[in-house]
Amino acid sequence: PTILTDQSEYRFCAGTAGAQIQFNIANGTPGYNIQFHPPTGIASPNNNISLASPTDTTMYKVVVVDASGCPSDTAEFAVYPIPVPIADAGRDAILCEGAQGGVQLNGSATGGGFGSYIYQWVPAQGLSDPNIFNPYATPSQTTIYQLIVTSNQTGCSSIVNTLDTLQTVVVEVVPKPIANAAPTDTIDICPGESVQLGDLPTNVYGDTVFVWTPTDGLSNPNINRPIATPAFTTTYQLTVYTKGCSSDADRVTVRVNPRPTVAAPPVLSVCPGDSVQINATVSGAPGPYTYL
Numbered sequence: 001p002t003i004l005t006d007q008s009e010y011r012f013c014a015g016t017a018g019a020q021i022q023f024n025i026a027n028g029t030p031g032y033n034i035q036f037h038p039p040t041g042i043a044s045p046n047n048n049i050s051l052a053s054p055t056d057t058t059m060y061k062v063v064v065v066d067a068s069g070c071p072s073d074t075a076e077f078a079v080y081p082i083p084v085p086i087a088d089a090g091r092d093a094i095l096c097e098g099a100q101g102g103v104q105l106n107g108s109a110t111g112g113g114f115g116s117y118i119y120q121w122v123p124a125q126g127l128s129d130p131n132i133f134n135p136y137a138t139p140s141q142t143t144i145y146q147l148i149v150t151s152n153q154t155g156c157s158s159i160v161n162t163l164d165t166l167q168t169v170v171v172e173v174v175p176k177p178i179a180n181a182a183p184t185d186t187i188d189i190c191p192g193e194s195v196q197l198g199d200l201p202t203n204v205y206g207d208t209v210f211v212w213t214p215t216d217g218l219s220n221p222n223i224n225r226p227i228a229t230p231a232f233t234t235t236y237q238l239t240v241y242t243k244g245c246s247s248d249a250d251r252v253t254v255r256v257n258p259r260p261t262v263a264a265p266p267v268l269s270v271c272p273g274d275s276v277q278i279n280a281t282v283s284g285a286p287g288p289y290t291y292l
Contacts, residue, residue, distance in 0.1 A: 002072060003025060005077075013081075013082050016084075022049045023062070025048060040058070041054035057080050057081065060076065089105070093172070095174065117151060142172045148160060174203075179247040180199040181199075189257070191256055198224045259285060
């Protein structure tokens with residue numbers, strides 16, 4: 001038998017199905033036994049059409065033995081696996097709800113591959129340009145983007161694997177936290193008294209940071225519900241940060257009301273059984289008053 005082929009070299013992108021080796025057989029007695037040496041990486045070693053996917057450059061030798069036991073001359077096929085680029089999608093990112101401009105991704109090609117590259121981000125929704133290495137991302141909800149890189153020189157693309165954290169990046173959309181400085185806008189206290197500020201915030205997580213300003217008169221300006229003992233009327237402002245995202249400031253005024261001063265009349269004399277009217281004068285604080 002005779003092995004007929006017009007191609008002796010094959011190339012394929014490493015990690016793919018492989019290169020398809022194909023040849024024809026002429027002459028000899030049908031009922032051929034095809035032998036590849038080495039058989040490693042050959043998908044169909046007893047077929048004249050087979051995928052070859054060796055991990056390294058390999059020279060295959062093929063001999064065909066016909067039904068009469070007669071062998072063909074040896075044919076040689078060189079198969080070259082081409083290194084593929086490795087996509088690196090960069091670090092995960094936080095996008096604060098309502099932030100202008102979005103967050104910039106920073107993809108790159110590492111490892112195998114040559115020359116310049118074509119970049120493709122999937123999905124394309126929420127990206128300023130899905131075909132550059134560093135688009136801006138403004139998704140409406142938390143999104144996992146995958147980067148696929150293709151070598152312009154070889155045409156080989158990175159191997160797509162959605163479980164590979166190197167070629168994927170998570171853009172987490174964090175809802176805007178809502179600060180709550182107090183249930184009401186104004187709280188009245190007397191001089192020397194204290195009141196607890198704060199209330200349940202919204203859209204916050206375990207790493208939440210609370211910032212109260214000013215800090216004067218507060219037991220702790222970095223907790224949700226500090227105790228306030230201001231010396232004078234003070235407006236406190238609360239800003240909440242969660243995962244680096246800031247709330248709008250919320251405010252509460254702690255109004256320190258002055259204590260009233262009572263001026264009693266001088267000593268009055270009264271005979272047994274008689275009555276006298278006592279008139280007290282109150283000053284220093286606005287009325288109305290309660291007399292006890």
